[in-house]
Amino acid sequence: MRGAVRRAVAGTRGVLVVSGDPGVGKTRILTELGRWCRQRGLASGGVLILDDVHLADESTAERIERSVRRRSSAPLLLAVGCRPRQLSPRLSAVLFDAAGEDHCEVLRPPGLSVDETAELLGLSARTLRLRRIHELSGGVPGYALALDRAWPPNVDLDREDALLAVPIRVGTGLQDELDALSAPARLAMRAAAVVGDQFAVGVVAKVAELDADATVRAVDELVDRDIVRPDAEGFTFRHPLVRAVVWQQAGLAWRWEAHSRAAAAVRAGGGPATSVARHMEHCAMPGDRQAVEVLVSAAVSTVHSAPATAAQWLGTALHLLPEDSEAEPWRAYLLTTRAHALAQIGRLQQSRDLLHEALTLMPHTGDSARLWPVVLSARVERSLGHLHEAHARLVAELTGVHLGQTASEALLTLEIAAGCLARGDLDGVRRWATKALALADDHHGEWILYTAVSAGLLILTTADGREQEASIRHVAAVVPVIDAATDGELMPRLDAVASVAQGEMRSERYRDAIRHYERGIRLARRGGRRLLLGDLLVGAAQAHNWSGQLDQALSCAEDALELSASPATHTAALAELCRVAIWRDKADNAVRLGQEAVRLAGPPDTFQARLSLCLLGVALLRAGQPAECVEHVLRATTGVPPCMLPWICGVLTQAELARGDVVAANHWARRASAAATEALPGGQGFGHLALGQVALAGGEAMAARASAAAAARAFAAAEMPLLVGSAHLLDGEACIELRDREAALSELGVAGRTAQARGAVALQDQVSNALRRLGSRMPRPRDAPGGLTTREEEIAQLIGAGLTNRQIGDRLRLSTRTIESHLTRIYGKVGVSGRAALAVAVCKERG
Incomplete structure (x- = not known):
């Protein structure tokens, strides 16, 4: 942008094309440019600013072409805003073919970073809400503002369909786009919004109850208007927020019937339970056992990979479940599974309440039916800081385990040992972890993770070198197993993987610990x-600290604090x-x-x-x-x-x-x-x-x-x-x-x-x-202005190269907050007040 403006100030012609999707801030940029030009006296006949030129008629397009081609009557500065996908072929060729010439510059505003989104929304601290708004808006300013206005503080942001949960008010621009569509296109658009983020023409035809030809014409119109876009698997809305607005405006009664048709179409096509469940939750009626089975099957298959969605489906299933005695065992199972999903997304108090309700429905028969809800309840209690309650529940359950139930005994014993560590009871850790190790050692195979977890606890409790070496060997033995496992195999066992990584850190095997923590973090984020x-990030921070990787330690600890x-x-x-x-x-x-x-x-x-x-x-x-x-x-x-x-x-x-x-x-x-x-x-x-x-x-x-x-x-x-x-x-x-x-x-x-x-x-x-x-x-290290550390010098050089904080963080695998912390220290050492002055200092240092 500076190049085009500089040419205009110097008396030579310049062209600026501000290109991007709706909401990225094109109008704001052009408005600011107009204000800047007026302040410098450039606006009197020397500047022409046009927004939304993708809507231009033929005469306006011809005038733009003359200005770009530098005809004699052209203004000194022509600035235009456009959506590239909706430009006519003529204007597209004129604007973007000229981009390679020295008088024409194309500006494509990038999405906002998390910190820039926080500044836009007036938020002083990073929160899960901010991260989710940034993620779902794609960093588009207009969409971020719309989501911030729409979502109350208590909205469930973890849900897969969080955008559908709360009515979203949109600007007149998007509403005008939707209203300008033909009736068949509007019907197909609503049907597509029901089908999902991605859709195929055939399914839309069934949901909209249109014939194939009419559906094709309607989807073509939606593509021409850039409401939807083709992709490798069919079509998708240009942004999830657009789909959410269309879905909400379709009307509750129409959506109920449309989701019923969509569910039938997916089932008829042999679609998985997860695809059916996305529709079933919007159209099933209480007492519908088939719907309950579909929702539970879908939830169980996604509880480790998408726990927020699983929790939502299980909540719907509980609402649909009949109120009779035959459903009580089923209800206890649903309560436990939903509590598990809620605990994974950090909704601990709600998880605790559901587990208490589930355990009241499960008699003390001494079998293994109560094992999982009891163990899960103890973990939730520990996370809430109720350490003694967790210990008491586990010990009471262990006394009722029948002889021969080695698996139940081993798991309960290991959980008691972990609770003793949290309580600072090292004698208890040693006693219970030794017993758990003996039980797990007898079974080998699939229990190897339990063996490693038990051994990792024992490293903490002994001052005997030989015992430490034996425990370290147990922990090391599991490393090839973890490394050979696929992500899908590890996903249900991430708790055990985190415990093994802790054992590796206690064994001073920091490289293995960091490697497994990082893999666990990636899977937990996914x-x-x-x-x-949060626990994985804390463990990774500690391992990075001991191994001297302070930047990575800072990044992990800050993320853990934010997401705790x-x-x-x-x-x-x-x-x-x-x-x-x-x-x-x-x-x-x-x-x-x-x-x-x-x-x-x-x-x-x-x-x-x-x-x-x-x-x-x-x-x-x-x-x-x-x-x-x-x-x-x-x-x-x-x-x-x-x-x-x-x-x-x-x-x-x-x-x-x-x-x-x-x-x-x-x-x-x-x-x-x-x-x-x-x-x-x-x-x-x-x-x-x-x-x-x-x-x-x-x-x-x-x-x-x-x-x-x-x-x-x-x-x-x-x-x-x-x-x-x-x-x-x-x-x-x-x-x-x-x-x-x-x-x-x-x-x-x-x-x-x-x-x-x-x-x-x-x-x-x-x-x-x-x-x-x-x-x-x-x-001083060579070439480092102001006595910078190696990492600070690296960041300063990247600032000098024009990279944003987010780009630097992506390149160095650090959070933007960590980059900001570095910059504060760099400014003080170099004696500058901002990134522009720092870039100048770096350039001078380079000579």
């Missing part, structure tokens, strides 16, 4: 499984954001996040509460408050998993050294070393690092160097690069005490490069302080 998605469907997930996401901030942000931000996580976690009698206290302690230490660090971390040491002790004791070692108490620091360093095992090299690294820090404080620089080298080797074996950098920092500081300048520069150089490459500001600051003592300073 299936709309919001509750599990339970208090536990929200707290865990805050804790991981605190962990990222400890490495890369200002200390006060890390403290703020840690305090919020501790507040939400409650008393320090749960695993998450203890972890949150430890992370807050680390943040306080970085903020220069070592006494407060010791106070908070000591509150968390009771009942902490043995595999976490080396890290926690290492934190206490640093805090006591910062307080000047070398004796206390030595106590914690020796405890850190004693708690480490050969099975987990990361723990060994924390032990060596703590001993080296105490040795350096005691004036034993050579011993400190030896411990630092051992720590670096251990952390490298665990693939924990930031901690490798910390070990090299300690080695460099010891070299300073030994007055070995060359060795100090070498060790500090390794630590500094690691910190810069990964954006670890805290480690960078420590390296800079050490270099100042040495009379040197940390060099």
Whole structure:
């Protein structure tokens, strides 16, 4: 656009074509352009702005052609807005053939990003509602505004047919388009809206009750008017919102009959239950058992891949179910299955209520019929923070299991172990997970996931290296099974896959854990499984944190916080954001996040509460408050998993050294070393690092160097690069005490490069302080303006290349919020106030 305007300002002719579908903002762009031209005195005969030129008559088309061809009477600036699919062949050729010439420019407004949509709607925070509006609007401003106006706060946004649920008011432009159609075209259009997002001409003919020729002519008219568009499988509306408006305007009685015809047509064509159910829910009557069977069959087949839709169908089935005693077992099953679907999309309280109702309909007969609703009820209770209620329900159910029901016993036992972990009861975890492992080991085969989950829990409970190694082998054995499974095979077992990934992380197998977390995240997103998605994102954030991938950790934790469907997930996401901030942000931000996580976690009698206290302690230490660090971390040491002790004791070692108490620091360093095992090299690294820090404080620089080298080797074996950098920092500081300048520069150089490459500001600051003592300073990375980290430099270069935040996020696989966080730091380092100034700075740096 700038090129065409610049030519007009310079006195040479320019042509601007603003092209795009309805609602993308063409009129807004042209209006702003007209205002800008008037302010600069260009509007008096020198500017011609025309909107909707796809509706132009012959004389207007001829005038546009003369202007584009640069005839003498043409204005200095011609700006036109159009829908490319509805342009006449003549105008299409004139406008787009000229686009390659230097005087003509075509602007195709892109869809809005999530953040731009939030700004348009006046929303200050990201929410599920915002994400859903952005997704369903396709980033089209006009459609986003229409959805925001239409949807009340309590609308069910997870439903597949959410667009059909609430009447949508449309602008006069779309309404005029619909009203201008012929009667047969309007009838075919309504029938197509009933059929679905995609439709075939033959099905539309049956639903509309039109003959084949009339239907073909009607669909051709709809294509000519760009109401529908052809695709590989038939036809589709140009936007789902258009279909929703047409469907809603068809009238309730007509829709009821039309959906009945559509259901019959799909059944006659051998369509699947899911295709029939989409119509049956709009036309079935109470007591229709055949409709109930169709809806339940469709829901069961989609409960893992589309739980929101499954929940909707099951709700309809429950409404249709006859009120008689014969239907009670069927009702309990429907209640349980719907509760499962609702839990997956994060509607926990509603799920809990349905499960309580289902269990009242199921007698305590000791068989396996109650197993699934009981287990599901316990998981929902835990997600809501009702840890003791969940434990009591599982234990009570286990006492009623008949002898020989090994599968029921194994699953209940494993769930009890998982609940004990959430409650911070490590003895209970060990007792129940050992029993679950023995039961699962006896069956092998399809129970291998249970074996790995049990072993992953046991890693947390033992300080014995041999036992840890045995559990790690159990977890590793399941990796080939998961990797060989198809997405369809894993979808019903995503809960177990998430637990296995946790076991891999506890085994310090971070690459495998991240790989499986990422696969689980992809499948959970695809299936709309919001509750599990939050847990997977938190786990991935923790794994990325330990493996030094701070950008990815930040992105996962922010997404988890935004999508959290339970208090536990929200707290865990805050804790991981605190962990990222400890490495890369200002200390006060890390403290703020840690305090919020501790507040939400409650008393320090749960695993998450203890972890949150430890992370807050680390943040306080970085903020220069070592006494407060010791106070908070000591509150968390009771009942902490043995595999976490080396890290926690290492934190206490640093805090006591910062307080000047070398004796206390030595106590914690020796405890850190004693708690480490050969099975987990990361723990060994924390032990060596703590001993080296105490040795350096005691004036034993050579011993400190030896411990630092051992720590670096251990952390490298665990693939924990930031901690490798910390070990090299300690080695460099010891070299300073030994007055070995060359060795100090070498060790500090390794630590500094690691910190810069990964954006670890805290480690960078420590390296800079050490270099100042040495009379040197940390060099800037080559070609990086303002001392940017490697990732910040990469983002700055992409800004200089003209990419938007969303494009940069797509390229780097980061969220736009993470890109914005980077930009804030980049602006401060480079000393600019916005992306335009940053682009100039990048260009100057390039020379």
